[in-house]
Amino acid sequence: MTAVPEGCDLFTPGHRACGGCGPALAARLLLRATGENVIVVNSTGCMEVFSTPYPETAWGVPWIHSLFENAAAVASGIEASLKKQGRSEKVVCICGDGATFDIGMLCISGAFERGHDITYVCYDNEAYMNTGIQRSGATPYAASTTTSPAGACSPGNVRPKKDMPAILAAHGAPYVATASIAYPADFEKKVRRAINTPGPCYIQVHTPCCTGWGFESSETINMAKLAIETGLWVNYEMANGTVEKAKKVKRKPVEEYLSRQKRFQHLFKPTRRDDLIAEIQRIADANAERFGIDIRSKEPRE
């Protein structure tokens, strides 16, 4: 493979992602933040499939894919190997929410407990997208997916999102952050902080999926923004287990976010489900309370 031409992104165009793909944008921003001196470990998932159809690759940095669930363990080995050779490349995992919240949990827990100097980035599109939109531990309450379909006696997904950042902070991770592709500079800043913090760091970046969620491909960034503005996604940083900073917002009702996505359409038709919408509003309110994100009137907007 030849070097990436000057002026080009390290995550190069021509890959097979859908138009408006949130994860593709996350990959591009990630490499902008890491620069060239990095080795990327990528789990099986959308990103691996759309970015590396042999014999082509979108990755302008060394990249390895092994399995769905073992990126953190492979990264552990890479880090140990580099250390032994006296090399200085940073090791970054990028994995979807299925690979992170569910099947990869064992390897991630092991790598974080052992304290490897790696940065683990989860691109969270809230379901298993490349296999046909099945629920994961990151799927929000009441989202309809192909394995948690809404029906006469089901609201869709019956459980709230697993709190991965808290779980990894509980492992003693020195730096844990959430981010959103709607705020690229913030995401890049967090990636730079993570790779420059010794030890295992975790970033969970919200990456809306137009195919899986059911919205127009031109709406990806708006959708990511609405998640933040409703309080259903909170951008925050944790250092050594303590929340340092959370992005403040003047909150909008969750309905504005839900009504624009097919995965929540059963909340609005054929009959409006005020009970479920209210439950989701309670989740957003609880987020706002927990992270103190509400901008009260007269307070300056951050």
Add this chain to the structure above:
Amino acid sequence: MLEIMEGSHAVAEIVKRCRPQVIAAYPITPQTHIVEALAQMVADCELDADYITVESEFSALSACLGASAAGSRVYSATTSQGLALMFEVCFNVAGLRQPIVMTIANRSLGAPLSIWNDQQDSISLRDSGWLQVYAEDNQEAVDLHMIAYRVCEDHDVLLPAFVCFDGYVLTHTYEPVSIPTQEEVDAYLPAFNPYQRLDASNPLSFGMYATPDYYMEFRYEIDRAQHRAKEVFAKAGREFARQFERDYSAPVEGYRLEDADTAIVAMGSICGTAKDAVDEMRDAGKTAGLLKIRMFRPFPAEEIRDALKGVSTVAVLDRNISLGSGGGVGTEVKAALSGSGTAVYDYIVALGGRDIRKKDIAGIVDLAEEGRGDMFYGLRTEVL
């Protein structure tokens, strides 16, 4: 110089001298003594390796994969359930062409839970792309590790290898072994020279996704590398013999086979017992012999055909069972000898640590000569 030591410690000593830079392993009986000894060597600064205390065998091999891809010589060891947990990674290591050497302290698989020896674990991974060699005794186990690194890392091979030796029967047995010195090992095994590695100054993509247009060719390349490994193994074995005067260059080894009418075929420590059984049968006037299979992958079908020319009856001792079919070794020996006119009978023996003695082997030879075979031998019918 010969020293009396436990099989596991002998293996740990040679692994140390092979200078792995990264070790990732999870303890499991009867492999445990190997990885404990290596951990102590690292703790004592006798071995300059990074020892990753992973949380599972699945992560052990995954970490080895990453470490190898980044350009280090790596080592792991496992057995039984641990190897089963690595199943998925095993296929990937071979597919990604990483020359990892892993010791298998052969053990049965549950259920029911059994910690004792048979060869079900490694045999079950026969299709994974790993080279597989089996040691008869601890000296052979030691020596095969050096040869395995040479073969795996050869740029004409680039495949991983299991060095298999029987759990407890060898791992926990004290017998005299000669451990080559560091200088001798260094002279035989050069530093790891990766064909490709993850490196920011030369970015490559490893483990991409292959459509039907490309997948089959990757599998073909692995299969070709398996076949090339036989020649590379022979060469590495000949050079080993020149340096250490112990010859493992042949993938199979005959014992009193030249004029034999009936041949026993076996792998691993059972071959020692079988040699004694052959001697006793010879003393009793029976023209029996033994063919020991040292290399199971790549499978030495041609060498087996050559070695068993002139033999009318073959009795394969299989310490594994492909349930619903037959023993793994027997099935392949039958395929290798098909059309040769030789009668091949398969015997499932000594599963889950059941003892097998010289008189059992003589009894099996009698059964084969009577044309009775393809059975479990030594079943306790009273408990069925």
